[in-house]
Amino acid sequence: xxxxKAMAHRIGALYFIFMILGIVGEFLFPRFMVPGDAxxxxxxxxxxxxxxxxxxxxGIATLVIFIFLVAGxxxxxxxxxxxxSMLMVLxxxxxxxxxxxxxxxxxxxxxxxxxxxxxxxxxxxxxxxLALGALKLHGDxxxxxxxxxxxxxxPFGILVIKSRxxxxxxxxxxxxxxxAYMVSSVTGVLFPEHKRMIFRLLMPLYLGEVPIIFWMxxxxxxxxxxxxxxxxxx
Numbered sequence: 247x248x249x250x251k252a253m254a255h256r257i258g259a260l261y262f263i264f265m266i267l268g269i270v271g272e273f274l275f276p277r278f279m280v281p282g283d284a285x286x287x288x289x290x291x292x293x294x295x296x297x298x299x300x301x302x303x304x305g306i307a308t309l310v311i312f313i314f315l316v317a318g319x320x321x322x323x324x325x326x327x328x329x330x331s332m333l334m335v336l337x338x339x340x341x342x343x344x345x346x347x348x349x350x351x352x353x354x355x356x357x358x359x360x361x362x363x364x365x366x367x368x369x370x371x372x373x374x375x376l377a378l379g380a381l382k383l384h385g386d387x388x389x390x391x392x393x394x395x396x397x398x399x400x401p402f403g404i405l406v407i408k409s410r411x412x413x414x415x416x417x418x419x420x421x422x423x424x425x426a427y428m429v430s431s432v433t434g435v436l437f438p439e440h441k442r443m444i445f446r447l448l449m450p451l452y453l454g455e456v457p458i459i460f461w462m463x464x465x466x467x468x469x470x471x472x473x474x475x476x477x478x479x480x
Contacts (some may be wrong), residue, residue, distance in 0.1 A: 249323070251466035254411065257318040258462025264315055265459060267308040275301050279381040284374035291355050298356070300416065303351050309342050319402065322467070330401040336399065341394030348387040354380035389434035389441070391461035396427025399455060406458065411467035416458045423454030 278298055289296050293323040298460040316338040333363040355377035360369065365373060374431045406417030434441040 248428035250411065250468070252460045253318070253322050254465075254467035257322060258459055258464075258466075260311065260315050260318060261459045262463055264308065264311045265456070267304060267311065271301065271304050275304065279378065279385070283377040284371065287378045287381065288355075288359055288374040292359055295356070298352075302349065303353050304353075306346075309345055309349075312338065312342060316398075319405075321406040322411070323402075323409050326405045330408070334398055334401040334405065337398040338396055341391055342400065342448045344387075344394065345391045348384055348391060351380050351384040352386070386405060386434075386438075388432050392427050392434070396424040396431065399424030399427070407432065409467075412458065412461055416461060419454035419457055421454075423452055426451035426454070 276294065276297055278290040316335055320331050320335050323334075358368075358373045358377045358380070364394060368376070385396065403417040403420035403424065405417065406412050406420060407414045430441075430444055430448055433444040437444075
């Protein structure tokens with residue numbers, strides 16, 4: 247097996263793990279926030295603190311895997327376009343930095359609801375409201391981070407097309423998915439009341455990121471074509 251194909255297999259496997267962790271964290275993990283009900287939110291967090299902390303750890307693990315994933319993609323695709331490969335890494339790095347910062351907001355409710363003495367100046371309803379506000383801010387900031395999860399797919403899609411390692415349609419699907427994420431993010435900032443509706447409408451387009459994952463895992467990548475020098479004139 248050539249090194250390019252083997253590298254693509256490894257990256258595809260890592261991408262698959264990243265996708266699974268993202269799905270679990272986004273759709274399958276328990277939700278602790280009860281919109282508009284600070285007391286219920288506080289009870290959920292206090293009663294399920296180990297699970298709540300596990301969710302934070304899952305988020306950290308997902309972002310760490312993302313770092314290694316984009317490093318592998320850069321190594322695989324950098325010769326296709328230095329500019330687009332660097333742009334891909336820069337956008338992912340910015341998105342990860344923002345995501346890590348936003349993840350810290352999830353520690354705020356734990357601090358507020360821990361029952362420590364220095365928090366006794368606040369009443370229980372005030373602490374519950376602050377905890378709910380921290381989770382609400384975390385959710386709103388996640389919409390901003392979503393823009394970078396879309397932006398990085400644009401140079402990634404271009405690299406897939408330019409590299410000729412994969413069918414070009416996979417690059418097109420990546421860019422479509424990236425645009426869908428960006429539209430979702432902008433809508434969430436400008437028209438938050440329509441965020442859920444837009445998310446549901448764009449959901450099929452997000453799946454444009456999936457085919458490249460399975461292609462790399464199963465098919466790998468085409469070998470680099472060696473350039474044959476022209477035969478000397480007789």
